[in-house]
Amino acid sequence: MRPVAESLSALYLAEEPGAVLGAIAAVEALSSGRVRRPERVNRRTGMPERDGLFCARIFGPTEDLRCLCGKLVGPEYAGQSCDRCGVLCGERRLRGERWGHIVSPMPLIHPRLAPQIAAALGCRAAELLRVLRLTPDILADGEVTPPAEGGRIRGIWQLAARLGEQAAGLLLTRVPVTPPDWRGTRGDPQDAGYTRLLNRCVRLERLLELNAPQIILDYEALMTQEAFGRLHAAVGAELRARGPVIVAPHTPRAAALLAAIYERPADDGPRLDYAAHLDAAGDPRGEFIRLQLAGRGSKRQSDLLRRNYDRWLGPLAGITTEVGFRRGFLAQCKVPADCRDPAIGAPIWATVEQLDTQHVELVTDPVMRGLKRLALPFRAALDLCQGDHVLSWIDTLELRLARCPPPMAEPVTRGEALPGLRALTLVHRSVTGVQDWRWFDGTPLAGQIERLRLVLALGRMATLPLPWWIGFMGRHPRLCVLDIELGKRQLDLELRRDGEWLTLRVRIGRALVERLAMGDTALATSLGGFLIAVDPGSIVSLRVDCAVSWAGEALTGLAAALRARFGALLTLPAIT
Structure with missing residues (x-):
């Protein structure tokens, strides 16, 4: 791990106050930018939101040698930042090395520095937490007493004032945001913690601008401090659980085991053999495969998938949605209509059992040997049935109709392309126009389901x-x-x-x-x-x-x- 990454880990994992203080100083100097918004990825474009938790301007490009908008592409632009989107044209690995920070409108107490701060104030750490919660007062000599009428010194601002010059070294105003590649892509607790803290900081900053009453500011400051405490615990727990990323070497033995899985996707034997090979190499996917084959859902299983989601999707990461894993491998997904390159021919498609797409060439590719359930718009189904394809292994089909009856339905209703079909879903959600189902009555397709x-x-x-x-x-x-x-x-x-x-x-x-x-x-x-x-x-x-x-x-x-x-x-x- 690089020294800068060690500093970032130390801030969340170190037990010694001295190591935390050193990490605070290093991290604040090496941040790549301020995270201002809790948003992650734009659902419409699939791109990281600007100034958000996955921001490409802060954390680095999402693709090698390509800025976010595509203006700078190729090695000739390496090291340059785009004047349009502001994203560096560099390597994607930077998203595992660069981090940002959140600016807090109030000083925050790091959990590991609470005893040192309490000692500087002349009280105990447990009493300091009570003072932060606005329950007692702390006197000049450090004695903690029940609050007097009107209150004396309570709340984080008053404590910072008591610390004086020491406050700059003991309290945080910048909270580092871990690199995106240190966070999972599916509901990582780190993202939830950062979102909570960002929302609190934005709210408190606005209240300060409005000159809100001190009692409201004190309460919001307490909520912000508690949000930081939960964030610190969540990030620390994730970093401890994650450890170093171990990936089994892609040896001829591993390639042969994978090839056996892709050749016989319905057979559990090759999957167990591959899991044993991964276990021997220390790759966590071996454990994941075994857990899924055992058929027992568990938090451990979901944590493993969340932390390794993109890596296990391989070439399909970023081009598939509504993803589901079964028996340790990709089993269901949707390829959005705007996907230009669905990675046709990639061996990973062999384990997919359920697919929603409009790419007929993907459906008919020989690699899709495990496919059983298919969802198509009617136009794509018509293209499929007008060809010479026979997909006898498809037993379940969903057809989305723009009109009812659909035009040129006869090639589909003949059922020749899908002789093994036994279950059919017809989707027509329009509330206007004609809806006449007689086009389906008496057809060979209706007779076989x-x-x-x-x-x-x-x-x-x-x-x-x-x-x-x-x-x-x-x-x-x-x-x-x-x-x-x-x-x-x-x-x-x-x-x-x-x-x-x-x-x-x-x-x-x-x-x-x-x-x-x-x-x-x-x-x-x-x-x-x-x-x-x-x-x-x-x-x-x-x-x-x-x-x-x-x-x-x-x-x-x-x-x-x-x-x-x-x-x-x-x-x-x-x-x-």
Whole structure:
């Protein structure tokens, strides 16, 4: 570890006051810039926010020899800072070496310096903490007494004034922010601690500008000090747990073990062999693989993934979202529509079982041998089915429809490209225009699936042809379950085949129940209307479940209408 990095670690890990004081002096002189905002990465652009916790101007470029905006690219610009984005054209490794700092509007007490500060004031460390919490007063001779009327010397500003010239060496006004590569990319406790401290500092700074009453300032100062204490504990714990990054050498043996995993992604044997090889090298991924293969979720497992997230994603880091690991390797992810290079052909794709993308060339690449579940916009599915591809290993498909019926649906509904498909989800969330499902009825694709799921907007409830869908199940005997989700799970319907009979189950979500309980009669009428349209002779039971208590005039009226229609076939939740 470089000397400057040793200084930064010492500030959070050192036990001796002298080492902490030396670290404070070194870190303040070597900071690369002030962090002013708690934001991390812009969700729209994927770029670090300026002056935030991942800021490229402070911590260094996110790509080798490229500034953030792309104006300076290549070795000929190495060492120059862009006049547009302000980011250095250099090596990405700088993000593991450079740090920033947070400016505190009040002096802060480092936990390891509390005994030395207390000694300078003539009291004990435990009493100093009580004074900071504004409970007692501290007298000139260091005696701590119950607060007198109006108070004497309490709070951090008064303590700093008592310290005089010693305050500059014992109290902090700059808090170092560890390099981004020292922090995980998935909810690292360090980021949470820095966010809390930044928010407190911004609030206190604004109160000072407004000349707020001293009692408010003292309280905010106490909250800021406590935020720094929690940050110090979080960063220290992470740095102790992280230790040196150990990566198993990429030897021919390791390459052969990985190749066996990518060749047989469904087999656990090669994964266990690779885990044993990593354990022998001290690489923490071996432990992670074993924990996931054991099927037991644990904090240790999530900590390992958080600390090594980008490294284990390899070439897919930064181009995938909604990532999930299973059995120690990448198992599910989404490739955003604006991704220009999805790393087609990268061996790491072999373990992916669930993929959301519009890149047909990625889906059809031979490396995707573990893929089972696929999500596509209808346009991409059409391109897939119009080719000569046959993906017999795909058993689950989600199609996102811009229009219903979609144009040129016949190549998709033939089902020739996906002969192994057994579960299909059709998503059409539009609340305007036509929604006609007859384009799907009677097609080979409808005839081969066993489970169908529709995802619709809640506004489609009034026009939902539930009797038609009951008939649809009758015309497609292989279909066992039909799920209809309206309004992001505000309302779920399940038609299930039980031998030759059909059962209907309705689940009403919390948000919808609350609207009905508040007297939304139009909504209650729509809900009751499409349920009452069902012929009681076409089902053997109707069960209605509620996420919360069934109460209110609208719900009571709905219950009465359903009882009158379905009689003994109906099961309702308790009505309060």
